[in-house]
Amino acid sequence: xxxxxxxxxxxxxxxxxxxxxxxxxxxxxxxxxxxxxxxxxxxxxxxxxxxxxxxxxxxxxxxxxxxxxxxxxxxxxxxxxxxxxxxxxxxxxxxxxxxxxxxxxxxxxxxxxxxxxxxxxxxxxxxxxxxxxxxxxxxxxxxxxxxxxxxxxxxxxxxxxxxxxxxxxxxxxxxxxxxxxxxxxxxxxxxxxxxxxxxxxxxxxxxxxxxxxxxxxxxxxxxxxxxxxxxxxxxxxxxxxxxxxxxxxxxxxxxxxxxxxxxxxxxxxxxxxxx
Amino acid sequence: xxxxxxxxxxxxxxxxxxxxxxxxxxxxxxxxxxxxxxxxxxxxxxxxxxxxxxxxxxxxxxxxxxxxxxxxxxxxxxxxxxxxxxxxxxxxxxxxxxxxxxxxxxxxxxxxxxxxxxxxxxxxxxxxxxxxxxxxxxxxxxxxxxxxxxxxxxxxxxxxxxxxxxxxxxxxxxxxxxxxxxxxxxxxxxxxxxxxxxxxxxxxxxxxxxxxxxxxxxxxxxxxxxxxxxxxxxxxxxxxxxxxxxxxxxxxxxxxxxxxxxxxxxxxxxxxxxxxxxxxxxxxxxxxxxxxxxxxxxxxxxxxxxxxxxxxxxxxxxxxxxxxxxxxxxxxxxxxxxxxxxxxxxxxxxxxxxxxxxxxxxxxxxxxxxxxxxxxxxxxxxxxxxxxxxxxxxxxxxxxxxxxxxxxxxxxx
Numbered sequence: 001x002x003x004x005x006x007x008x009x010x011x012x013x014x015x016x017x018x019x020x021x022x023x024x025x026x027x028x029x030x031x032x033x034x035x036x037x038x039x040x041x042x043x044x045x046x047x048x049x050x051x052x053x054x055x056x057x058x059x060x061x062x063x064x065x066x067x068x069x070x071x072x073x074x075x076x077x078x079x080x081x082x083x084x085x086x087x088x089x090x091x092x093x094x095x096x097x098x099x100x101x102x103x104x105x106x107x108x109x110x111x112x113x114x115x116x117x118x119x120x121x122x123x124x125x126x127x128x129x130x131x132x133x134x135x136x137x138x139x140x141x142x143x144x145x146x147x148x149x150x151x152x153x154x155x156x157x158x159x160x161x162x163x164x165x166x167x168x169x170x171x172x173x174x175x176x177x178x179x180x181x182x183x184x185x186x187x188x189x190x191x192x193x194x195x196x197x198x199x200x201x202x203x204x205x206x207x208x209x210x211x212x213x214x215x216x217x218x219x220x221x222x223x224x225x226x227x228x229x230x231x232x233x234x235x236x237x238x239x240x241x242x243x244x245x246x247x248x249x250x251x252x253x254x255x256x257x258x259x260x261x262x263x264x265x266x267x268x269x270x271x272x273x274x275x
Numbered sequence: 276x277x278x279x280x281x282x283x284x285x286x287x288x289x290x291x292x293x294x295x296x297x298x299x300x301x302x303x304x305x306x307x308x309x310x311x312x313x314x315x316x317x318x319x320x321x322x323x324x325x326x327x328x329x330x331x332x333x334x335x336x337x338x339x340x341x342x343x344x345x346x347x348x349x350x351x352x353x354x355x356x357x358x359x360x361x362x363x364x365x366x367x368x369x370x371x372x373x374x375x376x377x378x379x380x381x382x383x384x385x386x387x388x389x390x391x392x393x394x395x396x397x398x399x400x401x402x403x404x405x406x407x408x409x410x411x412x413x414x415x416x417x418x419x420x421x422x423x424x425x426x427x428x429x430x431x432x433x434x435x436x437x438x439x440x441x442x443x444x445x446x447x448x449x450x451x452x453x454x455x456x457x458x459x460x461x462x463x464x465x466x467x468x469x470x471x472x473x474x475x476x477x478x479x480x481x482x483x484x485x486x487x488x489x490x491x492x493x494x495x496x497x498x499x500x501x502x503x504x505x506x507x508x509x510x511x512x513x514x515x516x517x518x519x520x521x522x523x524x525x526x527x528x529x530x531x532x533x534x535x536x537x538x539x540x541x542x543x544x545x546x547x548x549x550x551x552x553x554x555x556x557x558x559x560x561x562x563x564x565x566x567x568x569x570x571x572x573x574x575x576x577x578x579x580x581x582x583x584x585x586x587x588x589x590x591x592x593x594x595x596x597x598x599x600x601x602x603x604x605x606x607x608x609x610x611x612x613x614x615x616x617x618x619x620x621x622x623x624x625x626x627x628x629x630x631x632x633x634x635x636x637x638x639x640x641x642x643x644x645x646x647x648x649x650x651x652x653x654x655x656x657x658x659x660x661x662x663x664x665x666x667x668x669x670x671x672x673x674x675x676x677x678x679x680x681x682x683x684x685x686x687x688x
Contacts, residue, residue: 011536013547046532049381062538062548067529069380070538072403075373082377082385083529085335085361090381090530108373111366264361271356 009035009045011065019063021056024210024218026177026203030124031060033180033201034093037187048091051080053105055131056205057097057124074105077112080119081260088118088261091191098125099137102158106138113167113196115260120190120197123160126205134208141245145212164198165253171197172253176225177204179249186251195259202247310358313493320458320485321346321388324414324478327462328386329358330497333412335385337363337374339393342426343482344416347388368393372400376409380537382528384466388414390482391424394433394440401475402441403539405562408473408515408524410502412465413437417481419670429482430670431592434648437477438621444559446566448573449477449621451591455489461618467500468573473523474566479620481644483593483673502526509533516544520561521568567622575618576627580606584613586686587631588640589653591617594674598642601679612683620649628656638686642666642674 012018021028038048045066052061054073061068071079080092101109101123112119128146129135135148139160143152165172171193173186183201190197204210204221215221225247232250235243311330318326325347328336336355338348348364355362365371368389375385389397394415404411417433419425437449448468450461461478469476505512505525509532515524527533536546541555549555566573577595579602581587586605590598595616605612615631617624631639639661641650650665657663666682668674 011547013536013545015547015549046534047530049529051377062536062540065534067533067535068537069377069407069529070536070540071373071377072399072539075369075400078370078373079377079380081363082335082337082374082379082383083381084377085363085374086378086381086383086385087528087530107366108370111370264356264363267356268359268361271353272359 005039006032006035009038009065011063020059022207024204024206024221025056026126026201026205026218026221027056027060027124029177030095030122030183030201030203031063033183034095034122034187036184037191040184041188041191043091043191047089048093049083051076051083051092051094053096053100055097055100055129057095058100060095074100074103075108076100077105077108077119077121081112081115081117084118085261085264088265091120093120093122093191095122095124097129097137098123098127098139098160099129102138102160102163109164110167113164113169113198116168116170116195116257117260118194118196120187120199122187123198123200124203125160125200126203126209128205128209130205130208134205134212144209146209147212160200161198161252168257169198169253170195170255170257171251173198173251174200174202174247174249176202176222176229176247176249178222178225178229182249189254194262195257311493313495316491316493317488318455318459318491319346319488320452320455320480321416322350323455323458323491324388324462324480324485325350325354326491326493327459328412328466329354329360330459330493331463331466332384332499333386333466334360334383335363335375335378336360336387337365337371337385338388339365339368339371341390341393343418343485344388344390344393344414346485347414347416368396369400372397372404372411372413375411376400376404376407379409379411380407380529380535382530384410384470386412386414386466388416390416391418391420391426392422394436398436398440401437401447402443402445404475405441405445405447406539407537408526408562409475410469410473410526411475412462412469412478413475414462414478414480416485417479425671427482428671429593429644429673431479431481431594431644431648432670433479434620434645437479445562447475447477447621448472448566448619449479450575450618451479451620452484452618453592453595453616454484455487455491457618458484459491459493463497463499467498470500470502471523472565472569473502473526477621479592481592505533513544514546515542517561520557520564522561523565570622570624571626573619573622574624574627576624577616577618579614580611581613581615581631583611584631584634585611585637586640586683587613587615587636588642588679588683589615589617589649590642591620591649594642594644597674597676598679600676601683604676604680605683610683610687617649623652623656625656628653629658632657632660636661638662638664640664640666640679640682640686642668642679642682644668644670644673
């Protein structure tokens with residue numbers, strides 16, 4: 001029997017359950033998209049490090065068969081920067097949840113984007129903290145129901161792509177788990193980009209968010225993404241009212257600029273020639 | 276009689292116990308490369324610390340500006356590049372220590388430096404570094420607190436915080452320098468111990484030592500230690516397998532093919548997360564014992580006149596300088612005073628305390644700049660055999676020699 005191509009990337013060392021994700025979850029989809037991008041780029045797994053933090057998304061790295069650093073909640077980008085600076089040969093891929101990236105890790109996100117460290121940061125946005133039982137995060141839409149917004153969410157959500165683009169990241173894209181090929185292509189582009197690549201993937205959490213907001217199971221949520229995703233080119237021609245509740249997808253930034261690690265190594269060269 | 280005339284230190288043999296530097300066969304004398312400023316210098320403590328990091332082979336430093344540790348960052352922001360390393364100004368103390376821990380897992384030797392509120396912010400990462408056995412150096416130039424306190428004034432208030440600040444149980448190493456030369460020497464040693472024991476290692480300096488300017492000699496040759504490397508090839512190597520509960524697992528770097536699973540979760544010897552009591556029990560015991568059971572090897576102390584001492588002044592850091600001068604004065608006045616300086620603060624040198632309490636002492640006097648942190652440990656270690664007296668000042672102002680001298684006299688009455 002032919003083996004699934006993703007299996008070579010999977011770490012089969014857990015006693016009991018192979019993984020902890022629920023049926024219909026969007027996170028393992030992005031896990032697969034990441035390995036698919038690595039496979040299509042023919043990357044040596046020994047030179048690719050995955051970094052994650054806490055929560056359902058934070059666990060992604062612990063199922064990766066290569067080197068991984070499973071870090072603190074909100075702080076994977078700091079650790080990833082350290083790894084990349086210590087060994088620039090490594091490809092470093094960070095997976096973060098929406099709460100992790102934009103609440104507790106908000107400063108790490110904007111600073112790493114501003115510095116333009118050569119990393120791939122994939123934020124899986126399922127609109128809530130799932131692991132802890134479904135509480136609202138900085139990306140939860142207004143009026144949505146979660147375990148800590150049982151009367152409806154009153155906080156305005158972040159647009160993470162706009163935030164990171166404003167920090168100067170040279171690659172920013174947003175897709176949903178429905179956009180399989182686009183996500184894989186964006187991850188490939190991110191890996192090849194010499195600089196900070198930020199990819200937001202809107203994903204379904206049927207267990208917490210889908211259930212409480214009566215959107216339905218994993219398939220129903222993906223249909224919801226499909227029906228409400230608007231390409232950024234098309235969105236430009238639409239009014240604010242028309243864009244209410246829509247997901248604007250596409251690549252919003254794709255440029256080149258000097259990378260942090262390369263600039264630091266330039267300084268070594270400069271000082272070495274003086275000394 | 277003016278104090279300045281009578282209290283000049285007399286030349287005397289000082290025994291420095293340096294078993295920590297003798298314990299391992301992995302030590303190699305390394306010829307300094309030309310980027311290291313060998314020779315005699317006039318350095319502040321902070322500058323000496325920065326040069327110590329360079330001499331120890333530090334390849335990444337990340338730090339956030341904070342008085343009185345900022346000069347370490349300032350010097351390394353150009354000197355480290357000269358030595359072929361990388362300086363990063365962290366976005367905060369969390370950013371700084373996460374960078375350091377990431378870098379050491381990728382094979383670097385790395386350091387951060389902070390003070391006051393900064394060491395509070397680092398606590399989460401310190402526990403993570405202990406759990407993932409990341410060999411890093413953290414310089415804490417203690418300043419007056421609590422809270423923001425007084426940024427430019429001294430205190431020895433973080434003794435317990437560096438040891439017990441993060442959640443749950445782990446162990447660390449902490450060294451307390453009392454001179455600019457020791458800021459250099461102990462920074463090198465901190466890197467060596469961090470590498471040897473795979474543990475966050477602290478320099479517990481204070482504002483006085485950091486801002487003092489003194490002669491610092493950087494030797495031509497220096498002993499450096501690198502972390503133990505796996506003997507088995509990838510595939511056969513078990514990441515966290517050790518021979519005993521005091522053993523330290525070998526440490527490959529990311530990118531070397533070992534496919535290292537590194538996690539802050541309670542983990543088995545293969546690195547996979549676990550909820551079991553057995554795994555927690557063996558892991559936490561090893562993280563604790565690998566340092567605490569090696570306390571005797573790690574103990575560094577300086578002693579004076581202990582042989583016939585009836586009262587011992589026990590001090591560390593900047594206060595030890597004053598304490599020594601008070602002991603000289605007491606000896607001149609015929610009081611049998613001894614002096615014990617703790618260089619290793621953690622693991623706490625219980626044995627050194629027990630050794631001096633075996634003799635008949637009137638008291639051990641512990642002057643320190645806090646509300647009684649080390650004196651509590653001394654009391655615990657002394658097992659009630661001798662009277663322990665505390666001479667406290669809660670920071671800002673260093674003890675005066677007269678204060679300690681008067682205290683010795685009062686104890687001896």
